[in-house]
Amino acid sequence: MLRRLLFAGAGVMLALAPPSVLAQITTGTVTGNVRDAQGGVIPGATVVLISETRGTKSAPAVTDEAGNYVFPNVTPDTYTVEITLEAFKTVKRSGIAVSGADRIGVPPLTLEPGAIAETITVVAQSPLVQTQSGERSYAVTSKQIENLPFARNNFTTLTAFTPGVVQTGASAGGTRLGGAGQNNIMMDGISAMDTGNNGQMLNMNVDAIGEVKILTQGYQAEYGRSSGLQITAVTKSGTNRFRGSGYDIQTNSDWDANSWVNEKNGDPKPKTSTKTLGYTIGGPVGKPGGNNKLFFFYSHEYRPVTAAINTGNPIRIRVPTALERAGDFSQTRDNTGALFNLIKDPPSTLPCAAGNAAGCFQDGGVLGKIPANRLYPIGQAILSRYPLPNVTQTPGLNYNYEVAAPTTDNLTQQPSIRVDYQLSQKLRFTGKYSGQRARKLITPGSLQGFNANYGATVDYQINNSTFLEGTYGFIRNQLAGGGSIGSPGGTPALPGGIFVNDSSNRLTSLPGFPLLYPNAGVVDPRYYAFTTLNDLNPVWFDGTRINLPPAFGWGSRIVPTQTGTAGVGDLPGPPNQLFPGFLNINRTQDVAISLTKVWGSHTSKAGFYNNHSFKAQNTGAGGVPNLGFQGYVNFANDTNNALDTGFGFANAAVGVFTQYLQQSKLIEGSMIYNNTEFYLQDNWKVNGR
DSSP: OEEEEEESSTTOEEESSOOOOOOOTTOEEEEEEEEETTSOBOTTOEEEEEETTTOOBOOOEEOOTTSEEEEEEEOSEEEEEEEEOTTBOEEEEEEEEEOTTOEEEOOOEEEOBSOTTOEEEEOOSSOOOOOSOOOEEEEEEHHHHHHSOSOTTOGGGGGGGSTTEEEOOSBTTSEEETTOOOOEEEETTEEOEETTTTEESOOOOGGGEEEEEEEEESOOTTOOSOSSOEEEEEEOOOOSSOEEEEEEEEEEGGGSOOOHHHHHHTOOOOOOEEEEEEEEEEEESSSTTSSOOEEEEEEEEEEEEEEESGGGOOEEEOOOOHHHHTTBOTTOBOTTSOBOOOOBOTTOOSOOSSSOOTTBOEETTEETBOOGGGOOHHHHHHHTTSOOOSSOOOTTOOOSEEESSOEEEEEEEEEEEEEEEEOSSSEEEEEEEEEEEEEESSOOOSOEEEEEEEEEEEEEEEETTEEEEEEEEEEEEEEEEEEEESSTTTOOOOOGGGTSOTTOOHHHHSTTOOOSSTTTTBOOTTSHHHHHHHHHOOTTBOSSBBOOOOEEEOOTTSOOEETTOTTOOBOSSSOEEEEEEEEEEEEEEEEEEEEEEEETTEEEEEEEEEEEEEEEEEOOBTTBTTTGGGOEEEOOOOTTOTTOOSSHHHHHHHTOOSEEEOOSSOOEEEEEEEEEEEEEEEEEEOSOO
């Protein structure tokens, strides 16, 4: 457990600006000064903040002996400041836009003698800028989010519009400010980080986001945890009028030209198709324009995606032929496309070569054919798991199966709802839920799972100078997915769903396959993986165990090729299903409490923050990541193996293997992270400027 006590300037920060109150990063602060016509300060004036979108009013603040007022914990919105005092005309200043973590200083407002019923309205000539702090921060507003070109499925890409920021990915270290370190990503004041991986747990749809705030330098003591950027998104809230939107954004490879390389090779262009469909609706719970206190905002986005596999390039591999599945290797071709029917009969001590085939398998005078009584049924079942060839292998060709334009289909949904309730001028409640659910539609190989984010914030004004804010958040992330491999040890991956049916499992496709540890796939009900798999309900989980076929290696004479992919070389056999290639369960709770006190020329704030996270991820053994519990069998040709036939498929057909790996159980890592922070800060106004 990590504990940190943060102080700014040994607990005191000297400031030449009016006092500014720190708040959670999702709220801001408004300060100002009231004077008379001669420039003298006016104490005792009543100041109220009025939301221009909802019509709700804050609890009144009273100017101190220096004529100053402070509103901490102000939710992002546009406000009007209203100032009243007996024997003076009422003054209003509109157009005060507040973003999260802002400390806005309203220019001094002047009260003129007159009846309180008379009103003077000050119209803003230009937007107010943050003058009350030395921090550097940037806010991307809702209007900018609508108009700026960026990836809609990830709000952190908006940091690219921040001066000095270079983005390299959606992770704690994926966005750099002048070489700075780890970043902190928040959603409505709740951590959105995937603990342990330092990735972003929730990619919120941007139509549900009201603003994104990026703090870069000089931020206050309450913003701890990371030394880099502080990135937060604030979800949209309902207003006093109903509003809604709908959208349909599409891309399709049919509208694009093929690449020059594909044209030269005669290959089709990669097939891709994406749609982003969604809608939003928000407003009051009550009569529009009335004296409402309860507001809501709801959004829902759908993203059906057809994505290219292997960057859309053809996938070409070598699979067992119909003859080979029956044990007949008389027409077999090796990795060069040359005829290879010299299949060694292991018990024989005679040579098996082109000039002398006495030690080779023969049946009925057919060289390379294995007698029926020598075949191993389970080995034949393994060969039958792969599709039949769809390309004729000729000399010089090292494959017999091709997928011209491989794709995978997935669907992601993102619902989000926020509720704001102004119970009284002194008490405000905000509750929110956002989530994401992803599932594969046709082919495996992509992550499926869901995450959910729950949060609640309460703001309470104890008296005119004391303010309390508390936030609780709970976020969970549950993912499962996989792909496929050709062999252990970091071999480049191919999507297994094209070659092995998703419903294939050890019990149905290979019911008699021997395993050293038959119960290795049993998932302990005490582990979070058990709950996750029951929630996701993949076809390869029966409620007790993960039923998957073993993985296989095939050796150097069976070489498929991924063409057109830089850096990817030959694979030593047909790819195998790799499920679950990834299990990631992350459950995090956040608690933040702050107390603000305005006293004289000081504004002090003390706070507490705790982030408690449980993380569970599976692991692997024997060089086969996430796969060892279901077994790995290597049928590769090996001259050191006395029973070797010289060809991987033939080895399987007679039940000969070179290597077998299996771990005794499914390994799941279980980790707990706890981060507790305290802070104390005081802003002191040393003069009236």
